[in-house]
Amino acid sequence: MATCGELLVQLLEAYGVDLVFGIPGVHTVELYRGLPMTRIRHVTPRHEQGAGFMADGYARVSGKPGVCFIITGPGMTNILTAMGQAYADSVPMLVISSVNRTEELAMGDGRLHELPSQRNLVAGVAAFSHTLLRPEQLPQVLARAFAIFRSGRPRPVHIEIPIDVITMQVAARDIVAPRNIPLAPAPRRAELERAVAWLRDAKSPLMVLGGGAADAAEAARSLAEHLDAPVIHTANAKGILPPGHPLRAGENMAYPPIHQAIREADVVLAVGSEFGETEMYPDPKPFVFDGKLIRIDIDPEQLVRGFGADLPIVADAGAALAEINRALGIAATAANGDTPGARRAAAIRQAAKKHWWPAVHRHQKIIEAVSAALPDMILVGDSAEHVYALNQSYEAPRPRSYFSSSTGYGTLGYGLPAGLGAKLAAPDRPVVVLAGDGGLQFTIGELAAAVEAEVPLIVLLWNNDGYGEIKNYMVGRQIQPIGVDIFTPDFQTIAKGFGWEARRPDSYAALGAEMKSAAARNRPTIIELRADDPWIA
Structure with a gap:
C-alpha cells in the first residue's frame, strides 16, 4: 500500500x-x-x-x-x-x-x-x-x-x-506503470503528395521555421538545402540552421525585405510557426502571399488562425519533414554558398540589416564578444533591450539554445529563474541570462535559489537605471515619461550578498575574459554592463 x-x-x-x-x-x-x-x-x-x-x-x-x-x-x-x-x-x-x-x-x-x-x-x-x-x-x-x-x-x-x-x-x-503514449500525428498521404508536388515544381521557394520545428533541425536543414530555399527563423527557431549558413535570410518578419520575400515566393513552407506579432517587433503587419502557402503544425486550430493556408497539414514537424524528404529522395546534402537560393538569402539578409535600429548594432557587438568566449552557450532572455535587439540579429549555435519571454506573453522577471532551469537541464553548457535592471528586480530573490542549488549561472545585466524600453516608447509617442525612472540598487553589492560573483568589465576584451572566467567557476556570476559605459559603442 x-x-x-x-x-x-x-x-x-x-x-x-x-x-x-x-x-x-x-x-x-x-x-x-x-x-x-x-x-x-x-x-x-x-x-x-x-x-x-x-x-x-x-x-x-x-x-x-x-x-x-x-x-x-x-x-x-x-x-x-x-x-x-x-x-x-x-x-x-x-x-x-x-x-x-x-x-x-x-x-x-x-x-x-x-x-x-x-x-x-x-x-x-x-x-x-x-x-x-x-x-x-x-x-x-x-x-x-x-x-x-x-x-x-x-x-x-x-x-x-x-x-x-x-x-x-x-x-x-x-498502477505504477506509465501508460503507452500515442505517437504524434503524421501527414496524410494525399496532403503529402500535394506538398511534394508543389515543392518539387517551385522556382522560388521560401521556408519559415518556428519553435515547433526545433526538434526537426536536421530534416529542415536538408530540405532547405535540397530546395535551395532561403529560411526565415522565428526567435524560438534560432539554431535550426547553424550560424553563417548561406540560406539564413533573417528573423523579423516585419522588416519590409523579409515581408516582401514571403509575399513573392511561389511556395512558402511554414513549419511550427504561429506568425505571431511578437515575431514582427515593433511594427506587425498583415501577411500577403502571392504564391502557395503550406503550413505544418501539430495544432489544427493554429492552422486556421490569422489567415488561411492553401495546404494546411496537421502533423508533427519531424514526422512531416521526414516524409517530405523521403518522397523527394533527399539524401545527405551540404550547404553551398553560391546558389540562387543562397544569393536570394544574402540579399534579403543584407536588405533587412539596413532596418536594424541602433540598439541592435550595439548589442550585436556585445554578443559577438560573448559568443567568441562561449561559442556553445545557451542564451535565456528576459524582456529587455538587449533581448529585443538580439531577436533581430543573433545566430544561435544549435536549436533550443536561445529563448526569452519577449515572445508570446512577454512577462518581466523571467530570465533569472528560467536560466536556472536551463542550466539544470544542460549542466555541461554555459548558460547566460540576458536581463535588464528593471526585470531582474521582479525575481531577484532567485539569486539565492541559484546558490543553494549550486547552479553556476551567468547573468549579463544591462543596466539603464529603469524601464528604458518603455521610456523610449513613451517618448516616441510624445508622452511624458512617468514611472519609468525607478530607483536602481547597487547590483554588485546585492549579488555578493547573495553569494554570487559580481564583475563590471571595462572593454570588449575584458567582457570576453570575464565570460570565460565565469563559465569556469563553480558559483554564479553577474556581469554588469551599464548603458552609459563609454566603451560600449
Whole structure:
C-alpha cells in the first residue's frame, strides 16, 4: 500500500521526470513523503512564479516537461504568470497543486488558502485543469498530461489534489506503470503528395521555421538545402540552421525585405510557426502571399488562425519533414554558398540589416564578444533591450539554445529563474541570462535559489537605471515619461550578498575574459554592463 502522494512521485519517475521545483507548505508536505525513495531532485525557488519560470527554462532546453509542486491558493495565484508564458510559447509544464479537503471545496468557510475555484482560475493558462478525487484516477490523468506533452501542442497542465486525497491509501503495485503514449500525428498521404508536388515544381521557394520545428533541425536543414530555399527563423527557431549558413535570410518578419520575400515566393513552407506579432517587433503587419502557402503544425486550430493556408497539414514537424524528404529522395546534402537560393538569402539578409535600429548594432557587438568566449552557450532572455535587439540579429549555435519571454506573453522577471532551469537541464553548457535592471528586480530573490542549488549561472545585466524600453516608447509617442525612472540598487553589492560573483568589465576584451572566467567557476556570476559605459559603442 502507498499514499496517493507516494504513488504520484513513483509515476512521475516512471515517466522520466528527474527534477521538481516547489516550495513545501502545510498543504503539500504529503507530496514530499515519497521523494527520498526516488531519483527525483527537488529545487526550492524563492517564489512560486520562480518555480514556474524554472520549469519553463528546463523544459525549453531539455524538451521534457518541467514539473512543479505548488501550494493551495496563493501558490497557484503566484504561478499563473509563469503558466501564461508557457502557454503562449507552447512549453510543456506539469503543475501539481494541493487544494482544500474534498468536503470543503467551494464552501467559502474561510479555510486556509481557500479559493472559490482554483480550476476556474487556471483554465485560461492550461491545456486542462483536473481535480483528482480518487487515487485510482491518477494514472489516467497523468497519461492525459503526457499525451499532450508528447503527442499534441505542449502546454501547461494543472492537476489539483485535495489534501485528504493526497493521504489516501492505494494498492500501488498494479498502477505504477506509465501508460503507452500515442505517437504524434503524421501527414496524410494525399496532403503529402500535394506538398511534394508543389515543392518539387517551385522556382522560388521560401521556408519559415518556428519553435515547433526545433526538434526537426536536421530534416529542415536538408530540405532547405535540397530546395535551395532561403529560411526565415522565428526567435524560438534560432539554431535550426547553424550560424553563417548561406540560406539564413533573417528573423523579423516585419522588416519590409523579409515581408516582401514571403509575399513573392511561389511556395512558402511554414513549419511550427504561429506568425505571431511578437515575431514582427515593433511594427506587425498583415501577411500577403502571392504564391502557395503550406503550413505544418501539430495544432489544427493554429492552422486556421490569422489567415488561411492553401495546404494546411496537421502533423508533427519531424514526422512531416521526414516524409517530405523521403518522397523527394533527399539524401545527405551540404550547404553551398553560391546558389540562387543562397544569393536570394544574402540579399534579403543584407536588405533587412539596413532596418536594424541602433540598439541592435550595439548589442550585436556585445554578443559577438560573448559568443567568441562561449561559442556553445545557451542564451535565456528576459524582456529587455538587449533581448529585443538580439531577436533581430543573433545566430544561435544549435536549436533550443536561445529563448526569452519577449515572445508570446512577454512577462518581466523571467530570465533569472528560467536560466536556472536551463542550466539544470544542460549542466555541461554555459548558460547566460540576458536581463535588464528593471526585470531582474521582479525575481531577484532567485539569486539565492541559484546558490543553494549550486547552479553556476551567468547573468549579463544591462543596466539603464529603469524601464528604458518603455521610456523610449513613451517618448516616441510624445508622452511624458512617468514611472519609468525607478530607483536602481547597487547590483554588485546585492549579488555578493547573495553569494554570487559580481564583475563590471571595462572593454570588449575584458567582457570576453570575464565570460570565460565565469563559465569556469563553480558559483554564479553577474556581469554588469551599464548603458552609459563609454566603451560600449
